[in-house]
């Protein structure tokens with residue numbers, strides 16, 4: 001952890017300002033908004049239109065992405081069981097938990113194969129989506145990992161993004177562990193296509209060594 005973030009955490013604790021509402025703490029809200037714009041710009045989003053929020057961690061952020069996607073497509077409780085969610089066995093378990101939390105535990109979970117580097121096999125993803133469409137189901141939510149917890153594997157983000165756009169799916173990138181490596185010259189190219197995502201999760205308490213409990217996620221559209 002670096003000194004500045006430790007002091008900032010200390011200040012936030014002793015001042016204890018509520019930053020969920022601009023009028024209560026304009027400075028804190030502005031700091032959060034500036035940080036969100038900065039992260040949006042490193043992802044490759046248009047920082048003038050992108051939005052987001054700081055939450056308590058990666059799990060909460062995945063939950064927020066699911067809720068946002070459910071609202072975006074106006075998924076009703078009757079439609080849940082026909083909605084398909086595409087993950088791999090290396091997707092963080094918090095996503096499946098979050099599905100249950102939002103009342104979508106009956107959604108169809110599709111486990112996409114991984115290649116020998118543990119990254120998502122996009123051909124298999126396409127096959128699963130095609131089969132679901134033929135079966136009259138609704139491809140809805142694709143989760144790509146930008147750094148899996150188990151191995152650090154980064155899924156082919158651009159190719160998955162194109163498939164998601166064509167299929168009309170929400171495209172979520174879980175970069176909780178790995179996405180801040182986009183700041184390094186060695187790894188930046190591996191994140192090509194992350195900007196196609198409808199939501200991205202990054203954990204500054206992982207990649208930036210900030211105090212625990214800071215998280216930012218970026219739906220394109222604010223709700």
Ligand SMILES: Cc1ncc(COP(=O)(O)O)c(C=O)c1O
Pocket residue numbers: 056057058059060092094145147148149174175176177178203
């Ligand atoms: C890839 C990934 N996603 C989500 C999470 C959950 O993050 P948190 O522990 O901050 O809730 C983790 C935590 O290790 C993670 O590695």
